[in-house]
Amino acid sequence: MKKKVLAILMAATMVFGLTACGNDAAQTEAPAPEPAVEEEAPAAEPAEEEAEAETETEAPAASGELIKVGIINNDPNESGYRTANVNDLKNKFTEENGYDAQFFYGNENDKQIAAAQKFVQDGVDYLLLSAADTAGWDSVLKDAQDAGVRVILFDRVIDADESLYDASIVSDMNKEGETAVEWLKGQNLSEYNIIHLQGVMGTAAQKGRTAALDAAIGSEGWTMVTQQTAEWNAEKAEQIVQSVINSGKDFNVIYAENDDMAKGAVAALDKANISHGVGKDVIIMGFDCNTWALEELLAQNWNYDGQCNPFQADYIDDIIKTIQSGGTISEKTIIMDEKGFDATEITEDDVKKYGI
Numbered sequence: 001m002k003k004k005v006l007a008i009l010m011a012a013t014m015v016f017g018l019t020a021c022g023n024d025a026a027q028t029e030a031p032a033p034e035p036a037v038e039e040e041a042p043a044a045e046p047a048e049e050e051a052e053a054e055t056e057t058e059a060p061a062a063s064g065e066l067i068k069v070g071i072i073n074n075d076p077n078e079s080g081y082r083t084a085n086v087n088d089l090k091n092k093f094t095e096e097n098g099y100d101a102q103f104f105y106g107n108e109n110d111k112q113i114a115a116a117q118k119f120v121q122d123g124v125d126y127l128l129l130s131a132a133d134t135a136g137w138d139s140v141l142k143d144a145q146d147a148g149v150r151v152i153l154f155d156r157v158i159d160a161d162e163s164l165y166d167a168s169i170v171s172d173m174n175k176e177g178e179t180a181v182e183w184l185k186g187q188n189l190s191e192y193n194i195i196h197l198q199g200v201m202g203t204a205a206q207k208g209r210t211a212a213l214d215a216a217i218g219s220e221g222w223t224m225v226t227q228q229t230a231e232w233n234a235e236k237a238e239q240i241v242q243s244v245i246n247s248g249k250d251f252n253v254i255y256a257e258n259d260d261m262a263k264g265a266v267a268a269l270d271k272a273n274i275s276h277g278v279g280k281d282v283i284i285m286g287f288d289c290n291t292w293a294l295e296e297l298l299a300q301n302w303n304y305d306g307q308c309n310p311f312q313a314d315y316i317d318d319i320i321k322t323i324q325s326g327g328t329i330s331e332k333t334i335i336m337d338e339k340g341f342d343a344t345e346i347t348e349d350d351v352k353k354y355g356i
Contacts, residue, residue, distance in 0.1 A: 066100040067320065069093055069126045070119030073155075075107050079232050079260050080290035084356040085130075085155060085310035092313035107200060109133035116140045120147050126320060129165075130155040133202040141165065152319055154312045156204040166323065168333045169315040171308050173208020179340045180255070180285060180306045181212040187283065187303075189221070189252065195244055196227040197237045197256040197265060205308070209257045209287060225251045230261045237264030245272050253283045259293040262286030262302065277301040278343050289341065291355030297343040298351055304343065309336040310356055 071093065076086040086105070093101035102124075104115035109132045117140050119127055127149050131137060134157065141164035144151050153168040184192070196213060199206040206229075217224050226244055230236035237256060244251060245268060254269075254276075256262035262284055269276050276282040278300035286293055287306040296302040315334055322329055341350060 066095060067098055067126065067324070068100045068124045069102070069128055069320075070116070070122070070124040071101060071103045071128045072112050072115055072119075073103065073105055073130045074132055075105050078107065079258050079288060080292075080356060081258065081288040081308055081310050085312070088311050088313045089128075089316075092317055097317070107132050109136055109202075113137065113140050117143065120144045120149050123147075124149055127151045128316060129153050129158075131158045131204075132200070134159045134204055134207070135202070138164065150320075150323060152316055154316055155310070158204075162332060167319050167329050167331070169312045169319075169336070170204070170333065171336045171338060173204050174211055175208075176205075176287060176306050176308060176338060176340075177209040177212030180209070180287070180304060181216050183304055183340055183342065184253065184255070184283070184285065185216070189283075192216075192222045192253055193225050193249075193251045194223065194253040194255055195225050195241060195251050195265070197240060197254065197261040198227065198229040199232045199257040199261070201229050205287075206257060209306075213255055225249050230256075230264065232258050232260055234260045234264030234267070237261035238268045239264075241265045241268035242271070245269075245274070252281065253285070255285045257287055259286040259288045259290045259305065262293065266296075266301070278303060289354050289356060291351060294341065294346065294351040294355045297341055297346045298348065300343045302343060304340060306340045307338040307354060309338055312336070 071089055073086055073089065074082055076083050090101075090103070093099040102119070104112065104119075106112055106115070112129075112132050113136060116127060116129065116137075120140065120143050127144055129137075129151065130153070137158045137160045141151055141160055145164060151165040153165050153170065155170060157168060157170050157173075194213070194217070196210075198210055216222055226240065226249075228240050230240055237260070241254065241264070254262065254265045256265055263286075266276060266284060269282060274281055276284050277296075283304070284296075284302040285304040285306075286302060287308055289305050289307045293302065293305050297305055319329055339354075341354070
């Protein structure tokens, strides 16, 4: 980085008699090459389609150099939660706020790792990461560390030594699952025959929300009718539930690891004229607290929804400002404050306050 700044100072002195100034990165007149990564997929396009990277182009910062960040996230169309998460980051990491930000979107871990490696090679100052899978990140994060790139995790944890990243702003997915299962136990059903709709396998959200339910299965009266991944997708969830209905197996609980899969499950129930919600045949459980999902709770068509907070950009921005100013980060891991909602207790104010 020092060599880059020195070279620019010399060139500017010879040609224009000017000097460049800034924090961690020098500014040049020629645009930096864009990494060959994926762009945010339009709503009509497939979730995994590859495209070029996206760069924010708002008004430049009032003073100083732009902080160069590479942001790796999951597909924006994955769920309502992810859309809210992506928009939160895009609104914060702009030139107006002092950032030169590039984004990569994808749900495949190997592609995310390749994008991270490209961002490191391109000399970003910060790598912001929401990993598609918890494993496989050690090598690229060591490369980032060697290159002086600061790493901040958001949304999801990874299986890597804490020394490889500066901070982690995440939800406690295990606690989310435990809160949901404790609520389910509190329904005091005579028997629990459960359809379990899992998210993308290997993700922190899937692991955490699955672990608590797995621990409860085997308890007296608790039976897993089926446990399958619908990959956060409503249509796949509908197909799984329809298959169980066609099999004639009895069930009275659908534990869906996000709201979209719960919606798909309900679609299958409606087609089969099976009642669901408060006081009905099937308990419906979801996660993420989309506004429309909380409205289903308010109408008592669903029974439970677990909160997963998507708004992490302000936390990340504060951490970067602390690092830039030479300060010390007080907490390595910041756990988002979250809760679960019961259809018999939720209010309109809750929907307005917590819906995403």
